[in-house]
Amino acid sequence: xxxASRLLTPAQEKLRDEAREFTATELLPVANELDPQxxxxxxSTIARMAELGYFGIMIGEEHGGLGLGMxxxxxxxxxxxxxxxxxxxxxxxxxxxxxxxxxxxxxxEILRRQAAGDWISAGAFSEPExxxxxxxxxxxxxxxxxxxxxxxxxxxxxxxxxADAILxxxxxxxxxxxxxxxxxxxxxxxxxxxxxxxxxIPKIGYHGITSWQLxxxxxxxxxxxxxxxxxxxxxxxxxxxxxxxxWGRLHTAARAVGAAxxxxxxxxxxxxxxxxxxxxxxxxxxxxxxLADMATQVAAARAFYLDAAAKFDAGLDCRQxxxxxxxFASEAAEKVASSAMQVLGGxxxxxxxxxxxxxxxxxxxxxxxxxxxxxxxIIAQHLLKD
Numbered sequence: 001x002x003x004a005s006r007l008l009t010p011a012q013e014k015l016r017d018e019a020r021e022f023t024a025t026e027l028l029p030v031a032n033e034l035d036p037q038x039x040x041x042x043x044s045t046i047a048r049m050a051e052l053g054y055f056g057i058m059i060g061e062e063h064g065g066l067g068l069g070m071x072x073x074x075x076x077x078x079x080x081x082x083x084x085x086x087x088x089x090x091x092x093x094x095x096x097x098x099x100x101x102x103x104x105x106x107x108x109e110i111l112r113r114q115a116a117g118d119w120i121s122a123g124a125f126s127e128p129e130x131x132x133x134x135x136x137x138x139x140x141x142x143x144x145x146x147x148x149x150x151x152x153x154x155x156x157x158x159x160x161x162x163a164d165a166i167l168x169x170x171x172x173x174x175x176x177x178x179x180x181x182x183x184x185x186x187x188x189x190x191x192x193x194x195x196x197x198x199x200x201i202p203k204i205g206y207h208g209i210t211s212w213q214l215x216x217x218x219x220x221x222x223x224x225x226x227x228x229x230x231x232x233x234x235x236x237x238x239x240x241x242x243x244x245x246x247w248g249r250l251h252t253a254a255r256a257v258g259a260a261x262x263x264x265x266x267x268x269x270x271x272x273x274x275x276x277x278x279x280x281x282x283x284x285x286x287x288x289x290x291l292a293d294m295a296t297q298v299a300a301a302r303a304f305y306l307d308a309a310a311k312f313d314a315g316l317d318c319r320q321x322x323x324x325x326x327x328f329a330s331e332a333a334e335k336v337a338s339s340a341m342q343v344l345g346g347x348x349x350x351x352x353x354x355x356x357x358x359x360x361x362x363x364x365x366x367x368x369x370x371x372x373x374x375x376x377x378i379i380a381q382h383l384l385k386d
Contacts, residue, residue: 015076019054027080028084034207034299035084035130041084041090041208043341050118051117058072058095064116070163077255078302081258081361082258084282096101096111098184120164121166123162124167124214124270125167125169127154137152137180138171139154139302141172148183149185159210160212168221177238181227185225186225196217205363253305256362257301259358260301264294266353270343270347293339327375333365337359345350
């Protein structure tokens, strides 16, 4: 039996239902108020998410986390994304990210603070000329005694100013995949450290998280803040990024399903109450068929990410599955959200209803964490590798 076809455990259902209740009663009202203002997620909401354990879902219980797996992480992600996709994105900036330091005491401290929601990072990986081709990163890191000095430019660094730390991918040696390392830049919330300046990037959606273009000039980072491999090896920046991107693709698949479900639920509710020609539009066959297709797409995308997450949790090679789940879910989400706007007709093209937000956020899932075209390339490479 497929992993996705199995029933969730009672514990998984409980976690999902708690996240669904939080989203409906606390997160969604905040999103409806602040997203039109292009405002960031308030710290009061972050604090509630921390209380619920969402920043430590995949952190061990010995560090104060929930000690769960990718399946639970994705289930919570879908529920949060149903309310505000940005809230689901924030939890990815904890859950063990950035703790790969050589000093075990510092690793443990970061994990403990992450699980408590007290240490949220940002990722500075992409550059103006290095997006899908991350191996083309040109930001430089030069060793000078006990510090590295970083210089370069980064783009699409979400949460950079609000974060407790920024993870910067930089080049320490010539080559493409070789000679890349990730550096942990610790900082104060709401400020940039000396050596970094930032400009907000204007976006059509994905509000709740400000995205930044960063200029890095003679930024000094302790050598001990370099992220290392399992055996303490350096030069592992590309490998660390590759591991993170598999997480990110499953996370994005779940985010896409959450946005699509939001569009489906809003469109269904609207169709029931909107009357034309003397009866609810939900009674018209054209609307019924559209809603049925939307629901099928949402269910199929969820099954896809659950199957891939189960393989991830089992320790299986799931790179192709992650790309397939991300591709299918993101493409389905955009179609579902677009259909929802059609159900609402002219009202769907206004900012008076949240459906347009769901479409804007769903559209982004086809782009970040690897575009749909990149996912198709990866899938084809797996198919043709022999």
